[in-house]
Amino acid sequence: MHTTTQAFQTTAPDQLTIRDPRTGDVVGTFASARPEDVxxxxxxxxxxxxxxxxxxxxERGRLLRAAAAALGEQAAELAEINARETGRPVEEARAGVAAGVATLEQxxxxxxxxxxxxxxxxxxxxDYTAAEPRGVAVLLTPWNDPVAVACGLMGAALVTGNTVVHKPSERCPRVGERLGEVLASAFPPDVLQTLTGxxxxxxxxxxxxxxDVFAHVGSSDSGARIAQAAVLTGAHVIRENGGNDPLVVDEDVDPEWAAEQAAVGAFSNSGxxxxxxxxxYVHRAVAEPFCDALAAQARTRNRVGIAPLVDTRLRETVHRHVSEALRxxxxxxxxxxxxxxxGAFYPATVLLDCTDSMEVMAEETFGPVAPVRVVDSFxxxxxxxxxxxxxxxxxxxxxxIAHAQQAIAALPVGTVKVNDVFGGAPGGxxxxxxxxxxxxxxxxxxxxxxxRVKVVHMAAAPRPGTGSSADGLAE
Known part of the structure; x- marks a missing residue:
């Protein structure tokens, strides 16, 4: 995800001031952890x-279910805080909390x-293997779906016997702080702690x-720095970082349906x-109707009103990518x-005649922008x-089916989706x-x-006076 811009204003060494991305008004000032707190x-x-x-x-599972129930009871409050801090519509923020509850239960x-x-x-x-907790887990989570992502990492870390120190994004400190308060109440002291900053x-x-383990969801640059630091400490690292996800539109699909899929993929949560x-990348045979339909999808969203970006600095990055492409x-x-x-609003945008040397195609824009390149073949x-x-x-x-199989084999990514931009089975x-x-x-x-896995080999001890292993068989 995109976090190259700092979505907060530092007012003092130990404070963060957050502004509502819809209005620019101050949401609140929050404490930042000091070195001694860390x-x-x-x-x-x-x-x-x-x-x-x-x-x-x-018992760990039972306590995690209790934490999920407590989170469900505070869903409305957390969704409202999320909306104020990140600009995400309350209904979508509420869905994110529901996803967090479901993940904890899972x-x-x-x-x-x-x-x-x-x-x-x-x-x-x-002979068998036994799984043991790694120990202390530090979780660094993002602002774009702050409850659901944090709950996934917390749930897996806690239920396997790790203790957790969670640092939410500096763009949504109160969401992270309140989430920590709600969930920590279900566990023994210091099993789950939250630090803001x-x-x-x-x-x-x-x-x-x-x-012992770092789990990070955020920008590729930040993830690389965490991985480098872990080389010195020996910690295990789990990273889901930036993406520049492509969509390939074949010549044999309905262009209207394909445009709907593209719009959902590019414009949901304002990108x-x-x-x-x-x-x-759209096949030339369907490019014209596809692009017209995609532009119509963008116009509809702009007419109804698209949610703001998280802050004006991210908007500057998005618009820089778009402006460069136009130039x-x-x-x-x-x-x-x-x-x-x-506020930090930016319209749903459709760009044609793009090339892969443009930043909008080569890097993660993280905004409601759909850049299109026409190709002559699948x-x-x-x-x-x-x-x-x-x-x-x-x-x-x-x-x-042949093209789908070719794509599955050829695309060097963690997830390949065929004919469905978002979705997937629970537990994926x-x-x-x-x-x-x-x-x-x-x-x-x-x-x-x-x-981490411990391999166990257990053999029988020798019988007294025989020097041979007891085989457990009656003589």
């Missing part, structure tokens, strides 16, 4: 971890049945030698989704201008989609590649990320 939180998590690890898995069920594997060895011996607090956390559609020869079918008035579109340094996700719209997982990160971010596999 050290104290990690030390407390370390001290609490042995007892939490020794808690039976079923891990409450999966955690107690998370187990190792038996190994084939000597018939008279036992900016990049300086995150940097201090990565320098703590007693942290502020890690797996948003960031670049589109280099792209055409705006819809949008592309900064509106008058307060193979050309697939080749272009596979290029680049990111490897988060990609979507292909096609009626051809993702393993990003390249600059987009490393490790599983969701699903049952996330439990594996928060544990």
């Amino acid at each position: 050290a104290r939180a990690v030390a407390a998590a370390r001290a609490a971890q042995p007892a939490w690890s020794a808690t039976p898995p079923a 891990y409450a069920e999966l955690g107690p049945v998370h187990r190792g594997h038996s190994l084939r060895g000597n018939t008279l011996a036992a 900016g990049a300086d607090v995150g940097s201090l956390l990565t320098q703590q030698p007693s942290v 502020q989704i890690c797996t948003s559609v960031e670049r589109i 280099l020869g792209a055409r705006a079918l819809e949008g592309g201008t900064v509106p008058d008035g307060p 193979g050309e579109g697939l080749q272009l989609a596979a290029a680049g340094r990111y490897g988060l996700a990609a979507t292909v719209l096609t009626g051809s 997982s993702a393993q990003p590649r390249g600059a987009s990160g490393q490790g599983f971010g969701y699903g049952p596999e996330l439990l594996d990320e928060f544990t």
Whole structure:
């Protein structure tokens, strides 16, 4: 996700001031953790971890279900805070809280049945693997879906016996702070702690030698710095970072339907989704009706009113990408201008005649922008989609099973979606590649990320006086 701009104003060394992206009005001033707070939180998590690890898995699951229930009771409050801090519509923010509740409940069920594997060895011996918690987990989470993402990481970390220090994005400190208050009440002291602050607090956390695992959802640059710091501390790293997700539109699909899919992928949450559609390759045979329909989708959203970006600094980045593309020869079918008035609004924008050398195609824009390049064949579109340094996700719209299979094999991404821009089964997982990160971010596999495996070989002791192993058979 895009976090290259700081979405807060520092008013004092230990304070953050947050502004409503819809109006520019001050939402509030919040405390930022100091170095001694960071050290104290990690030390407390370390001290609490042995007892939490020794808690039976079923009991950890029960407490996680209690935390989910407590979160559900505070859904309206958290959604309202989220809307004020990030500009996300209340209904969407409420859906994010509901997703967080469901994720906690999912891990409450999966955690107690998370187990190792038996190994084939000597018939008279036992060989198996046992999963153990890594220890202290630091979770660094984003602002674009702050409750759902945090709950996924917290649920998997806690239910497997890790203690957690959570730092939410500096753009939504009160959401993170309140989420921590609600969930921590279900657990023993210091099992779940929350620290608010900016990049300086995150940097201090990565320098703590007693942290065993870092989980980060955010920009690729920040993720790379965390991975570099972990080389020195030996911590395990899980990263879901930036993406530049392509959409390939084949010649045999309905262009109106394809445009609807593209609009959902590019404009939902004002383009502020890690797996948003960031670049589109459409077959020349359907390009004209597809582009007309996509522009109509953008106009409808602009007429109804699209939610603001998280802040004006992000808007500046989005508009810089769009302006550069227009200067280099792209055409705006819809949008592309900064509106008058307060807040951080930016219109749903459709750009034609884009090339892959433009920033809007090569980098993560993280705004409601749909840049389009026309291609002469599905193979050309697939080749272009596979290029680049990111490897988060990609979507292909096609009626051809052969083309779908080619895309699945060729696209170097963690998730390939065929004929559905968003969606997927509950419990699905993702393993990003390249600059987009490393490790599983969701699903049952996330439990594996928060544990390490111990291999056990157990043989029988020799019988007294025989020097041979007891075989347990009657003579």
